[in-house]
Amino acid sequence: MKYQIHKAVVIGAGTMGASIAAHLANAGVPVTLLDIPSKDGDKNKIVINGWEACLKAKPANLMSAELKTFVKLGNLEDDFGAVAEADWICEAIIENLKIKQDLMARIDEVRKPNAIVSTNTSGIPVHAIAEGRSKEFKKHFLGMHFFNPPRYLKLLEIIPTADTSKEVVEFISHFGEYRLGKGIVLCKDTPNFIxxxxxxxxxxxxxxxxxxxxxxxxxxxxxxxxxxxxxxxxxxxxxxxxxxxxxxxxxxxxxxxxxxxxxxxxxxxxxxxxxxxxxxxxxxxxxxxxxxxxxxxxxxxxxxxxxxxxxxxxxxxxx
Ligand SMILES: NC(=O)c1ccc[n+]([C@@H]2O[C@H](COP(=O)([O-])OP(=O)(O)OC[C@H]3O[C@@H](n4cnc5c(N)ncnc54)[C@H](O)[C@@H]3O)[C@@H](O)[C@H]2O)c1
CATH class of the missing domain: 1.10.1040.10 (N-(1-d-carboxylethyl)-l-norvaline Dehydrogenase; domain 2)
Structure with a gap:
């Protein structure tokens, strides 16, 4: 099969990224959760704090405590190698176009062929986030907008751009529906989607x-x-x-x-x-x-x- 998701990376361990990683663990998908390195103390402090907040949240993000073994933590400096191995890279960082674009440039350099890249943006035009990226990147890039909290809210908006391959949209929609249990709504890349x-x-x-x-x-x-x-x-x-x-x-x-x-x-x-x-x-x-x-x-x-x-x-x- 051309597309499969055996390993995922979620970037951004805030409210959404950490809980998307938890939901991937619920579905039995091994995932590496990355965030920016902390400037003082343990470089993984930000990702650790985000993940711990996610584990304490109510209602629970994980279906059972032992599922946390599916989630590895790291930072964007030392552990970026995980991105090169991932089948799906899910970006859930701060809602800022330039910062998202810069991250996509780094991902474009290392992603393996056929790796799918998504943004969880709440409304920044998805095509703008991929501006300047390679043709192959754009073919595998789309918006996947989870709602908060992702384990419980059924809606998953899928937002292809004019460059996203039809096969990628079909595959990831199927994965979202049957593996993650979401209800897919296909959206146009209009401001804030639907x-x-x-x-x-x-x-x-x-x-x-x-x-x-x-x-x-x-x-x-x-x-x-x-x-x-x-x-x-x-x-x-x-x-x-x-x-x-x-x-x-x-x-x-x-x-x-x-x-x-x-x-x-x-x-x-x-x-x-x-x-x-x-x-x-x-x-x-x-x-x-x-x-x-x-x-x-x-x-x-x-x-x-x-x-x-x-x-x-x-x-x-x-x-
Ligand atoms: N909060 C929601 O209910 C919600 C729902 C759907 C979509 N979203 C979208 O999901 C994304 C993440 O939102 P959130 O609520 O989790 O935000 P958040 O503020 O909780 O977390 C943002 C994360 O981005 C990281 N970050 C900050 N600067 C960074 C940089 N330069 N490079 C990489 N990472 C950086 C932060 O360390 C933090 O962990 C945003 O695009 C947001 O619009 C949010």
Whole structure:
């Protein structure tokens, strides 16, 4: 068979990369998880911290604890050799075009023939990430957009470019559906694809509306969760789960790509929500990954975990 996945590499051990690696382990695929080397102490500190956070997350990313033996950890300096041996290289690093392009240039130099390369970008045009790469690379490159958390969310958007080979799309869609248990939606390479184009339009409108009308975080999450037939993460819990920095990157990347969408522009550029999000990022209140965002994890007097919500006026967390 021309294509097969016996070994995978996932690059980026943050919220998504670590949990995609865990889901590959669930499917019995040996995987090497790589991240940038730490500048101080153990060079693998960043990847170790990302993987440990993934192992502690609830609901569990691994189907059983012993599956972690399928996952090896490394850094992009000492362990890049794993990329040369992989059948599938799944990029899940920071949402920044230039950084993704630079990484793809390194992958292009070492990938073996027929190795498939994917990006987990939330909405950067997939063809732009492959700009400047070899013909063979482009033939084997596509977007594979997992949703958070990948073990549980069924949707997997597959985004070929004009250069992606049809065989690669067919093979990886089959792998995603039958090996990883995902529901495949084939998308065009349009800004933010499908799920996030809808989510970021409504999300930007929602944040502006909430602030203008003085709703609280608790009120909004009580209304916009299961009461409306939506998941428990509702609105603000979802932004905390995604990561407030990631939310910001995706919105900022989207705005220049949709100049024709007047309403989209109005809400993506609305002053109050952007100011709020920027302040949270300055304070490193990035959501679940820093344990503080629109909710803050605290221990009460009895040592029990509580979640305090952010007062959108005072920017203090209250019980
Ligand atoms: N968070 C979500 O819910 C979600 C969902 C779907 C897709 N995505 C996309 O997945 C990708 C990763 O998102 P995330 O939420 O895991 O982000 P994250 O911030 O949790 O992790 C990003 C990782 O990138 C690494 N990184 C930073 N600079 C780097 C560099 N120069 N080279 C290589 N690695 C670098 C970081 O060390 C970190 O581990 C992004 O493209 C994002 O848009 C995120």
């Amino acid at each position: 799920g996030n184009r809808v989510a970021f339009g409504t999300g930007a409108f929602g944040l502006d509306f909430i602030i203008k009308n003085g709703y609280t975080v608790d009120e909004v999450d009580s209304i916009t969760g299961p009461l409306m037939g939506r998941p428990k993460t509702a609105t603000f819990r979802l932004i905390d789960l995604v990561g407030i920095d990631v939310w910001d990157h995706v919105g900022r990347n989207l705005a220049p790509l949709i100049p024709h969408d007047k309403l989209g522009q109005e809400y993506l550029k609305a002053e109050a929500p952007n100011k709020l999000i920027s302040t949270l990022i300055e304070r490193k209140w990035l959501g679940n990954k820093t344990k503080v965002g629109f909710y803050k994890e605290v221990r009460n007097a009895e040592g029990k975990k509580e979640f305090w919500s952010l007062d959108l006026n005072t920017l203090e967390h209250t019980p």
